Amino acid sequence: MNLVQEKIVELESMKNYPKQLFFSGNLELLKKTKISIVGSRKPSKYSRLLTHKIASTLSKNGVCVVSGGAMGIDAIAHKSAGEENTISVLPCGINIKYPSINKNLLEGIEKSGLLLSQFEKDFRATPWSFVVRNEVVVALGDVLVVIEAELKSGSMRSIEIALKMGKEIFVIPHRVGESEGTNELLKLGKAKAIYDVDEFVSRFASSEVLEKKVDDFIEFCQTNPTYDEALKIFPQRVFEAELNGDINIQNGRVLPS
Template sequence: MKIVKNKIPELFSMKSYPKQLFYNGNLELLQRVKVSIVGSRKPTKYSREYIQKISLALSKNGICVVSGGAMGIDATAHSGAGSFNTIAVLPCGIDMRYPAVNKNLLNNIGNNGLLLSQFELGFRATPWSFIVRNELVVALGDVLIVGEADIDSGTMRSVEFALKMGKEIFVLPNRLGESEGTNQLIKESKAEAIYDIDEFVSKFSSSTTLGVSNKDDFIEFCSANPTYDEALAKYPQRIFEAELSGEIQIVNGRVLVL
């Protein structure tokens, strides 16, 4: 079991600093500029599509995406960022995989990115542990993006945490009758809508990342147009994610960076 020993400054915004924090993966991600993303477990196609695009754009600019490892918006945010540049906060022990449908995703994040949990090994998720998890997700991010939410949803509890912590909140613009929670946030001037992804990402891409380089070794390697087999041997997991997200394309057996 690995325990985070150094204090994480962002977590002092929580009601009380975690008594313990367990992890698997790359703790250097904590030093990056981070954006938290939360939302519905059953989002619309529109919400999935744009959270995917936003997460990918953030990741390409060296910004780490933080979410809760759940189905729906969480899983979309993690996969959009790529397992190498995302933090998943668990509502269970670091050795558990919840929900089971996201087992492969969470394993990849543990191997390439970072898994965090406040709970002992073997602890199974409970209704109250989701609330604990949500507060940690919100605290880690410089800002919070809400992909989609009903008014009385658990996601709106995360919004309450963000408001108490003084975090900026961003949402997708939605049609009337859809994602009424985020529409209400805009109406009450508690959140700002993201109308231009590049403009939104530019708010953070010039931010200082505490000395951590944003250089992407995988992209630099692929810029030399290696063969697919060479890239697969060196970056077996990343190459599939990059092809799926549209970062690269395989042409005549060689890797092309898009």
């Protein structure tokens, strides 16, 4: 746990630049294009799937994902981006892995990615420290993506911060009666909807166009292997591809979508 010595340009958009900012991990991630992702601690299955797809696609295209290390959307965003390509901003001292349910995730990010905090060692999270944390999360990203939020949720505080900073806000479209906070933003024209993940990511990708690289896994799926065969050769990719909708499982066989 060390103090960040150099000024972070993105944080100059905050009401008050942090008097101190502690870190543990890879500061090089601060030099990358960054997108902040926040949302409900109890997301719907739809929100979980979209969070995974957006965060993983951003990461694959060289974009670092920033979030707050909380349960729900935050944790999914960090995991989907990969511990080596995500920044978690904490509402407590870096030595306290809060919430404890995310302890392993936060330790992995500390080892491979980057943890940031304005708080001294041993400081425990308080209601006001979450607001302080949220401001840093929002400031670091080029834009703010809000996956799911009710009208009186903590995510709405992040939205207020983003609006004051003049940040663009993106949300995913929800059905009427769901995620009323983000639906209200769309209604008022204060946010833009993400209808196509690849199109959204292409705005921030390290290359001008999303490259359609040859994918050994997808090529393998063209042969319609059994599910067991796919799991044996590509154990990690099968689950990810199912979540992303890249493959379908029919009668025990894997079919590309």
